[in-house]
Structures are given as structure tokens and as C-alpha cells.
Amino acid sequence: MSDLATQFQQLSTLLHRTRGDWQRIPFACRELPWPELAPALEALDEAQLDALDEDEEAALAFLAPLRPDTVAAHRVHPPELQRSADYATPRWSSGIPGRKWAQIKDFAANIPAEHPILEWCAGKGHLGRLLAQQGAPSVTSLEWDAELCQQGEQVASQLQLEHHFVCADALSTDAASLFRPEQQALALHACGELHLRFLRHAAAAGTRQLALSPCCYHLIDGEHYRPLSAAGRRQDLQLSRHDLRLPLQQQVTGGERVRRLRHIELSWRLAFDELQRELRGCDQYLPLPSFAKQRLSGDFADFARWACAQKSLPAPDNLDGEHWLQRADARRLLVKRIELVRHRYRYLLELWLLQDRALYLEEQGYEVTLGTFTAQAHTPRRYLLLASRR
Numbered sequence: 001m002s003d004l005a006t007q008f009q010q011l012s013t014l015l016h017r018t019r020g021d022w023q024r025i026p027f028a029c030r031e032l033p034w035p036e037l038a039p040a041l042e043a044l045d046e047a048q049l050d051a052l053d054e055d056e057e058a059a060l061a062f063l064a065p066l067r068p069d070t071v072a073a074h075r076v077h078p079p080e081l082q083r084s085a086d087y088a089t090p091r092w093s094s095g096i097p098g099r100k101w102a103q104i105k106d107f108a109a110n111i112p113a114e115h116p117i118l119e120w121c122a123g124k125g126h127l128g129r130l131l132a133q134q135g136a137p138s139v140t141s142l143e144w145d146a147e148l149c150q151q152g153e154q155v156a157s158q159l160q161l162e163h164h165f166v167c168a169d170a171l172s173t174d175a176a177s178l179f180r181p182e183q184q185a186l187a188l189h190a191c192g193e194l195h196l197r198f199l200r201h202a203a204a205a206g207t208r209q210l211a212l213s214p215c216c217y218h219l220i221d222g223e224h225y226r227p228l229s230a231a232g233r234r235q236d237l238q239l240s241r242h243d244l245r246l247p248l249q250q251q252v253t254g255g256e257r258v259r260r261l262r263h264i265e266l267s268w269r270l271a272f273d274e275l276q277r278e279l280r281g282c283d284q285y286l287p288l289p290s291f292a293k294q295r296l297s298g299d300f301a302d303f304a305r306w307a308c309a310q311k312s313l314p315a316p317d318n319l320d321g322e323h324w325l326q327r328a329d330a331r332r333l334l335v336k337r338i339e340l341v342r343h344r345y346r347y348l349l350e351l352w353l354l355q356d357r358a359l360y361l362e363e364q365g366y367e368v369t370l371g372t373f374t375a376q377a378h379t380p381r382r383y384l385l386l387a388s389r390r
């Protein structure tokens, strides 16, 4: 068994055993699901809960006596891969935000640029362009947004680079024909189904080298995740889309405004949940879709009327917003106590998903390295899978 397979088995065992901690919907809970954790969690007020949840190390230290195995599993860290020696910006990169440019430079530092390149879900093809400039024999960038393709083509022709765009849907069957054996295929921040297809197509074509930084694990076909690797299928965690969102729930410390909006959103969603349970006469959670932050700029009554319309519920004529918001207060604390535990599985679940992808590639005859390609400050989605055909 490879080291990776052993690590995956250990992690799978832990995640199976602790499913009750992370595989649940906090909004659906009416009470704390772990009576044994109640004394520690209920001793924390809202400010303490917020502060702990934003500080991963402090949160793990808090959880250590309560869930020692979960905290111990955080000691496994994929290694740091190559980083760019500098983040100097050529003139053509002027419109690219600094953090995005750093990601592109760091990703490129791991690519030898020896083979023709296929860049999957390329946007304007900044990464492909940089590699074309660094001597890649040719670069093909797949992107479905025609405007992005056109802008990318324009810069490529100004710079006289062997860089061309294919404007097509990565999920179409034709897209598979873009993969070749003598090729280096790249995907920087390709969402769920898009990067799953990338891996399957590349393995089927026998593409020599692959580099993938996955994101948005929940954007998949179907309601449940089907593990890619045989080991993953044996240890299937039965992940729903809701579970797959967990690795993305990083607390972005975005300052006071972001914190305030998050507080309002949580309160309003919970107040609506209280209201809908009463309107339907049914004590069950009813999920609301995501919405633009603008919706939080009015008052709760307006929001509740919008939410009722979303769920085809008749909004009451005299909607007493204060009443429902008060009922939400106690539940907000409950949700935060549950999240404080649940969030301590974000990293472990992401690692499991990455290892499933890595094991799939091993099974397909690749030598695989999993590591981080850029600093946390540049992006929380900083894992990179590098694979070479054996």
C-alpha cells in the first residue's frame, strides 16, 4: 500500500467515526447534538464563539481535550511545493489583481513548460500566457466565455505567442478530444464537475503530466459525491452537496462590514426558519437559496416576504419582524456552537477529497504529489496535485 493509501485509510476511519460531528445541518438542529460537549460549548458567549471560530489554532486548542483524534489528524500537512522567486509584473498583467497574479506565478513555478499545454477553464488564459512566454511549445486554453477568449486571443497575438483559445463547454463530450498523451494539462481553480472531468479525460487520454488546483467541490452533477478512486468508493462517506461545501466555509476575516453582514444574514435566515416552521405547521428546516448581499440592506419583514415567495408560502399580513428576530437569537448561538465543532473538519474533509483525487491518479498509473503551491494569504484554495505518467 502506498503512503498515500495508508494516510487515506486512517483519515477515512476518523471521518467515518466522527460523522456525527461534521455531517449534519446546523440549521436543522433544535438542540446541541453532543450533550457531552455542552458544558464547554455553553460556557462560551457569542463574542468568544466568533473569536475562536476565526482563530484556527485557538479553536483546535479548545477542542483538543474534547476531540483529541480530530485535532491530532491536523498534524498531517501536504508539503510546500515550488514558489515563484518574485511576483514582478509584466505590462500585460496590469489588470490582474495582486493575489491572482501571485497564484498564477506560484502555479507556473511548478510547471516545466516542456510539453504542449492544455489549460482547462482558463478565463483570459493568464496562466497559459505566462507559460507560453516561458517557452512552452504551444498553449491551448479552453474557456466557454467568448469575451474572455477574445480578450485572451488579442493579447496572445500582440505578444506573438503560440497561444490559442478553444471557446467551448468543458462538459461537452467533444472537450475530451483536447487531451493528448504528449501534453501537460493544467487546471487552476476549476470547479467540482469541471475538474472531475479534467482528471477522467486526462487519464483516459494518457496525458503525460497534469497539474490541478481544485475548488468548489460541491458543484457536481447529482446530489451526492461519487468518489473517484477505488479506495474512495470502499470508504465512501456518502457526501451530499451540503457536506461538500464544508471545506469552502473558511472564515474570511474581512473586517467589520463583512462581519456585520454575516451576522445579519445568519439572524435573518434563522428568523425565517422559525417563521416558516410556524407557517407550515411542520418542525423541519427548509433551506433558502443563496442571494445577493443587497437583500440584507432592507428590513427583516421585506426579507421574510421575499423568502416566503421563494418557498411559495403565504407571508402573514402583519409580519412582526422583532418577534421572529428574537426567536432567532437563541438559535444563532446554537448554530455557532455547532459550527465551532463542525468547522474543525473543514481541512480534514478537503484533505480526504484531495487524497481521493490523488489515489485515482495513482490507480491510473500516475506518480502523484500533493502539496500547497501558494501562500494562504493569496488564496485559501492553495492545494496542487501534480501527476506524471509512470
Ligand SMILES: C[S@@+](CC[C@H](N)C(=O)[O-])C[C@H]1O[C@@H](n2cnc3c(N)ncnc32)[C@H](O)[C@@H]1O
Pocket: 120, 121, 122, 123, 124, 142, 143, 144, 145, 148, 168, 169, 170, 171, 187, 188, 189, 190, 191, 194
Ligand atoms: C474560477 S475561474 C478560473 C479561471 C482561471 N483558471 C484562473 O484561475 O484565473 C473558472 C473559469 O471556468 C470557466 N468555466 C466555467 N464553466 C465552464 C464550462 N462549462 N466550460 C468551459 N469553461 C467554463 C469560467 O468562465 C471561468 O473563466
